[in-house]
Amino acid sequence: MTGSAPSRAEPGRGGGPAGGPAGAAAGAPAGNARGTDTGGAGVAVADEDRVARAALCRVIEPGDEHGGRWLRELGAVELVRRLTAEPYRSGSLTGVSERRLQGYLARAARVRPRRDLELIGALGGRFVVPGDAEWPSQLDDLGDARPLGLWLRGPADLRRWALRSVAVVGARACTPYGAHMAAALGAGLAERGWVVVSGAAFGIDGAAHRGALGAQGATVAVLACGADVAYPRGHAGLIGRIAQQGLVVGELPPGDHPTPARFLLRNRVIAALTRGTVVVEAAYRSGALATARDARRIGRHTMGVPGAATSGLSAGVHELLRDGAVLVTDADDVVELVGDIGELAPDRRGPVVPRDLLDPVTARVLDALPRPGRTATVPDVAATAGTSVDDALGRLYELHSLGYAERRGDIWRLTAAGGRHPNARRGGP
Template sequence: MTAAASAPGAGRAPGRGPVQAPPAAGPEPRAEPGDEVLARAALTRVLEPGEEHGGRWLRAYGAVGLIRLLTGPEPEPGVLSGVGAERLAGYRRRAAAADPRRDLALAAETGGRFVCPGSAEWPSQLDDLGDARPVGLWVRGRPSLRAWALRSVAVVGARACTPYGAHMAQSLAGELAERGWVVVSGAAYGIDGAAHRGALAAGGATVAVLACGVDVPYPRGHAGLLGRIASQGLLLGELPPGSHPTPSRFVLRNRVIAALTRGTVVVEAAHRSGSLVTARRAQALGRITMGIPGPATSGLSAGVHELLRGEAALVTDAAEVVELVGGMGELAPERRGPVIARDLLGPDAVRVLEALPAGRPADLGELALAAGTGTDEVIGRLYELHSLGFVERQGDGWQLTSKRPRGGAYGGVPRRGGR
């Protein structure tokens, strides 16, 4: 496997200047990739992402054995089953043309590397995909993919999103990044781009899962954004350097987003949105699926609302997302409206307060009858309410004060006798 670019500050001792290399020493030799790495890198040129018959072949013969079967003499019928003769011939032509050493060198030139199943950086949760598991991942960026994937959340949604959707995706991603979570998305226009920008703006971590080579800036309008992600986060994909996206590859990369992360949040999605493919794949894999609701009249939120009517959880901010995907005790704060003066009263005082008519004073007997208690209890509660500014005395009677405590005396409850 090719080595990634060295981390910033390499070659410096802590608190000192640059360490001088011995004059006779030459450049450090690069470790040669093993047969398994070369075979899997070659297979990314042969198999399309998510081809389950390819996964079955890998399970049966191993990567090295499969490449030998595809590049050696014509295998006996039934050895590579599941595809027709014409398609198998196409695989053999691709295998003969594959040059994994060249692909590994091209990836290294852009700071990339190839990560295989079984390697220290491989995220084992991708194994949940079974035979549809990636052959390997081409990765560009310095952080460890395995370490980042352990605490990651996918934020996906519509390409043609509304300003509301873009705002929600960007703010949600920023809040998640500030809490130490990695935001994963697909680098597309709309919600994906907003999510990446939100995480980057917060100085946080973000991963873009691509349907093309990690050296291909697609979409072109996101070339700058992809460059920022490569320098601050990670770009990854199943396709080798120089590969371009196709419609089917976009759909298939969604399974990687779903499997890689602890949960998926959908922000705006119509009924036929590809984001729903990600969410439903996440559900099938046992991951947490969440949705941010939109206006009931918005077609761009119709797919999200359909998810929320099923197994998806409704969320509105990062705290609610973390409560679902985080560890024990990472609870969202209790949500309630503002505390008003009336909330602080005891039930007996509230009963007397509600017995007071609007616009006129009432005597003790009337209040005791309306409150269903004795006059002694009424007198005690009236003096309590008077000290708090709720009522005032008018001769022998009592009435509501014209200057009620801040927040209103009734907290939205209609006054007795009011209109």
């Protein structure tokens, strides 16, 4: 899995003189007390690069592969310089229509990255970029659609938590069954030392977060808005608690609001951060299914919790299962799939009843006794069980000592205990 790989710096960063709002930064921005940050591969992230990426978060929408390509080819500082040059040099950015380019330029003219960094710093948060020790390098699997950076609130280290994390997602308008399963999965995964990642939405997301928190475990909320925005508002308390005990992650800068498109694009981050995605309930048209598709596309495990065949809220999950996702019913199933070698789910079977402990021949003799109310001789039992009379007699005495059979002279019959056994013969003609 790529999550254990060291972080690496953005190729081509800093290519060109500093210019525009981002290039003007010389010292460490507010909310980032360090002058430079040492990345996971020992690469220092320059402050001007961090400020430039903060500026680009206001210009380039999440998942925009055109912007991601420019960033890869030019580096953050040079890209900001070209976007903020007065006048814009024609042809310096290619691959998009003139109308779309004008949209980028209009946004770039209004960015104030230092203010955004101060805002997140005032909340005790931080802005993490590729090259930082905390950057989860598995996000690189998204290619040019990977985040420009991530705005974080919370005390935990995102990279370390992401290495052992599972996404639990599903319908907002879930059923009581779905909420119960999501909470049980969240709690079960947390108890086994796994981090539960979800989107803090109503329904399945909220239940998964609460399950993890209730088990005193770790959970991460990935928002489709700024990390300082409590959305949905009804989950303000939950998101606040996650920020205190876990991590709140936003791809968008402080204050930015969610849109339908941003919800869908947020899902790719949830999928890439984690080792696998579990969908608890989802209709055919569900953003949770988009998360699972993103996970599958980049080589992550996809799992689904089955529901009633007649439930529309499970229809999408069942389609996902038919398409190759793995059926799971509890945290043990999930950990067996995404965990390390040896993290196996326990063997599953029904309750062991006394008859299960009988050897095969004795069990056949018990089955050969007629239903309660009727009797049989030893030769009759032997013939039905397919054994000798002497062997049948010995087995009958064994069954007598166990309370399954009783004798009246040469006649044998089932006791009440033997007749109640599910494998004993029942009434009928």
